Amino acid sequence: MTFSIATAAIVFALIFPVELPDKTFIATLVLATRYPPLQVWLGVASAFLVQTAVAVTLGGLLSRLPHQPVQILAAAMFALGGLLLLRGASKADAEEAEAEEEFAAKASAPATGLRAVGASFLVLFLAEWGDLSQILTASLAARYHDPLSVGVGSFTALALIAALAAALGRTVLRYLRLATIRRIGGIVCLLLATLTVIELVR
Structure with missing residues (x-):
């Protein structure tokens, strides 16, 4: 199995x-x-690795x-992802507040060490299963073979x-509006859907 830096970068x-405003x-x-930030990252990254x-x-x-059917499916997934991101852009700020409350309730008990890693893994693994980034990753894997x-590229x-x-x-959210990032992600997905359709027509 070969590895392409160019494909991974794309x-x-x-x-x-797409995932930043999620x-x-x-x-x-x-x-x-x-929990300690490093232990949170280890748990979350492990969940992402499995997904x-x-x-x-x-x-x-x-x-x-x-x-041809694979390309059609990939184009449909990209288009759907783009439309969902654009449609939800106006609600990004409200959803941010709701998500904070939701995850604060799930992580109410303090923990350290492996317990913090495990709790972070479990929260993200269950919350993000079937997430848009997973669907796009599967579509990209099918598209690029x-x-x-x-x-x-996806895990990185x-x-x-x-x-x-x-x-x-908090610093990132102070300078970047989730609604704007979500619109950018939506445009990227629609562009990829368009390119896939152009390839099909050719």
């Missing part, structure tokens, strides 16, 4: 703006106020199907977002 650039960032931020592995495995299986490169983006949230969460 996937990173696509996943990062509940993942808020959940990690809240967890980092309850990414499942997504690229699914994408790898899809890539074995006839090329390169699960390893897609997996590395998710792990970096978790690190930013754990270390600089």
Whole structure:
């Protein structure tokens, strides 16, 4: 199995703006106020690693199907993701407050060490299962026929977002509006859907 730095970089650039305005960032931020930030990051990153592995495995299986149906499915997933992000952009601030309350309740008991890592893993794993980033990762793995490169790019983006949230969460939110980031992510997804359709037509 070969590894392509270019493919990994493309996937990173696509996943990062899509996942940054997601509940993942808020959940990690809240967890980092309850538990040691490094232990939160280890738990959250571990959850992302498992979820990414499942997504690229699914994408790898899809890539074995006839090329045209796979491309149609990928274009549909990108378009759906873009529309969902754009539609939810205006509600981003309200959803941020709701997400903070939700995850604060789930992480009410203080913990350290492996308990903090395990609690962070469990909260993110259950909350983000079937998340948009997973769907996009599977679609990208099917589109590029390169699960390893897609997996590395996707996991790196998710792990970096978790690190930013754990270390600089409030500072990031002070300078970046979630609604704006969500619109950028939506445009990126729609652009990718358009490119996939152009490839199909050709």
